[in-house]
Amino acid sequence: MNLENRKYVIIAFILFIASVYAFRLFYMQVIDDTWVLRAQEIAEKRKEVVPPRGIILDRYGKKVVSNKTYYNLMMVEEKFGVLDTIAFAKLINWSPLEVRKRFDEIKEKEGYYVNKRTNKKTSNYQKSRAYPFLKELSLDEITKIALKLDEFPGFYEEVASMRSYPFSNSANILGYLNEATRKEIDLDRYYKPGSNLGRSGIERYYEKELRGRKGIKYIVTSATNNAIESYANGKYDTTAQQGQSLTLGLDILLQEYGEKLMQNKRGCIVAIEPSTGEILCLVSSPSYDPNLLVGRKNISLNYPQLLKMEGLPLFPRPLQSEYPPGSIFKLVQSLIGLQEGVIQSNSSFVCNKGLVGCHNHPTAQSVSEAVQYSCNPYFYAVTKKIIQQQKSKNINSDAEIGLNLWHKYMTSFGLGIKLGTDISGEKPGLIPNSIYYDKWYGKNNWSFSTISSNSIGQGEVKLTPLQMANIAVIIANKGWYYAPHFVKSIGGKGPHKKFTVKNITMVEQKNFDPVVEGMRRVVNEAGGTGKLARLTDIVVCGKTGTVQNPHGEDHSCFIAFAPMINPKICVAVFVENAGAGGTWAAPIASLIIEKYLKQTVNAEREKSILEKHINYVKVP
């Protein structure tokens, strides 16, 4: 029996265990990543820091949209211990049943996934994770709860931010935020259940700029789920960046004033700074207080009501309502006529009421006078000359050539196409071309006489109020415009690229002069249709429009710019079912001009106008 050799049994045993351990460690630490993932699951949390959205300022730097702080009551089920549901329900002033329902709701909302390994349907809900139990609480509400929150482990308060509108107006411009839908979350990983995104208006169009950049923090958490330190000294962290602030071209006080003027009326006011295309105000009436659509609670309460409310306050009229323009269309017709050379500035046409109805006025001796008197037969004749230029012997194909030329002019004025403003949902209006009428009447089956209503802005043509205001811009600029837009500057770096492109119309500068003179006369000369828009120390140039409406009272329409030399503001006012343009829309436009240029208005004049408006009766 050689005992000496037994040491080899022991050494072999030791070496065997040691090498098993070495291989096992190599497998665990180097080859297999199961435990790395497990460690991440246990000890590392990826925490997203959502920055507050960018704020929105008006042209003078007044805060139009800001953020306000609110509180969420968060819960982590794992830490509940024994939850006294009854006492907790009492604290938040709910019934225990509601509390239990809310728990189920939270779990249900998280959805399920199918575990690929076990093929089991598993809930996304995790007991160790934090979920908002109550959302969007005010400081008052949370303080009441927070006092006793120590008694309920697993519940804590969290600060978040929400939109706030200090001016309670321009709702249709600004839009509102709403929780991202499942589909939106799937499309863009930026969003998580419960995150907000711009649902309409500026908030939607500039969503990417406003939302900023999320910060991501990797933190090491302890066994009790408390954050203890940042992971790897924050090497992989990114800081959150607040969204860029937007400066609007909007004058919020002008907007406020405009909304006041349009109270109890349906219609819109659009004001644009001609030299830049910046929208100074854009009133859609009736409107609503944007604060009504802040937060989940408010939205679910108010949105359905607003949707059904008479006058459709959610409908952004200036961009989406397409109206026949009426007499303001005559301005464009004169410009095209002059440019085409079918009329001269001193052309005269007899007011032949046999062609088309008119009111009593002296015969127009020039384009300017025709504009001044808004003579229907005059523009009937002008438009006929544009459409029927005798370029073809066949009257029908001649009309086709003429109409398509006319359509080209109109397109260069931004009519019949979307102007491309920075709120989505804008409508193009309608400027018919030959294809349009071929569809209606058949090819070579129509001529000017078929479509003559268009010459005075009735018939098939339709414009949005934004396009109407843009006509004033083009005339004020004498031939060009920037696409009207709301945002003057993104984060201090100027507007969106596309708003720096000058659009030049097909009408030369010199041909604008007679039209501008005509518009001056409309307001400032005896016999002008818009004399109610006259201001004592500002030369307002305007054009009235009374839009015949088969469904009721005529729509009242007025476009204007002022002052005549070096214009600063262009306005379009459209009041539905209000009657003549001169009586209703013109004074409103003049108040807007006065307010913008002088910051104050002549109180007496304002009073007399407003008093008249009190008697205004809406026609359904």
Add this chain to the structure above:
Amino acid sequence: MRKSNSLLTHIDWPLLASFFVLLFFGIATVYSVSFSEEHPNVFSLSEKYGKQMIWLGISLFLGLIIFLIDASIYVKYALLFYSATIVMLIIVLFMPPINGARAWIGIGSMGIQPAEFAKISTSLLLAKYISELIIKQQTIKTVLYAVGILFLPSILVAAQPDAGTLIVFSSFLFVLYREGLTFDPIILRLLNSFRGLKFKSTWIGSHFIPVLFVFLLLFAVTLKLNDSVFELWFFPNIKINGVLFIVLILATLSILSIVFFRVFSTKRDRPKILLVIILGFLILSSLVFFVNTTFNHLAKHQKNRIELVLGMKEDPNGNDYNRNRAMAAVGSGGLTGKGYKKASVSSVRSNHVPESETDFIFCPFAEEWGFGGSIVLILVYLFMVLRILFIAERQRSIFIRVYAYCVAMILFYHFAINIGMNIGLAPVIGIPLPFFSYGGSSVISFSIMIFLLLKLDSNRMDVLR
């Protein structure tokens, strides 16, 4: 003068060096894992590293004393040391329990764990006893005496209860095996009482270590197949459980070996072999039944723990919490680790791995230093244990050799079980990692163990019995 000279020249520097390397790794890891911003000084006594520094100081001071004391007293007073620790192990049973075990003597944090010191005194007494034993003349009495030396402290430790130390006491079986201690006197007495049997020796009696492994393997297989159901291909409709399946396999093996030996053995040996095989089959089968029945009657938490180690169950957030977190910490270390003081799972601050400064201290080390660090640590321990075996084998004195073997096997057990539970290869049993884990009794007793060995080894030229 002559003595101190011989100490310096004869001291085993490689062992001493590996000892200091481990001490250094240990305190560095304790410092990292329980680091506190408020008390960054490694000597700040309010923190665990400060206390550990004191234990290290005491250990080195005791080492110095051991070097100065004449080594012969350990032979002379071995029984006295042994008796003293036995008395302490009895006293400790009357102390108030801490964490469910009566393991501490003393007040509060300043107590000592006699079980740690019992390992040393048992080693000494065992060494003394075996060195005085004439190995070729073993009787039932000598065997029982040797087993008794181990059995007495084991029972007392088990009574605390301290399963970890109990298991560590089984490491002495390796020492007995090395020294040629045999259970034959007892086995032969039982076996030869059968009429007509006249065995002179049994393989089992002296080679109990390999036998033990067969038993352990059978244990594990039995437990693993506890809930399994088998369908035999030749009896498609009969389902049998795991135990019967194992017995069936054992029976098949027995029959095969009977056939084998019928062909290859002499006629004279056949009855003997047949008897051995049948006895073996009966013993193993009854063992399987015994293990199975015991397992099914175990308390639920004990059963759970066994099932978790064998991978029969997953319960990462419940019963398997510690092991799961520990393995996540170790595994997440990767190839090169997360860096010193950067353990995220196993730091005391994050507290995912409980006891990460004591029983689970390998976790933060492996998490911070990765596979590179872990393999270095394993190699250092391996070097230390093998070096001690080398020291053991060069002794002229059986006493020192036995003692050295005891030390080597105790260290190896601690190493294997402690690291094994961190990597999912051993059940979670609370025993410290030598020189590493925070704790006075453990650091001091392991240091004494090594210093005693160094002292005894330095005297190897003197003929010590």
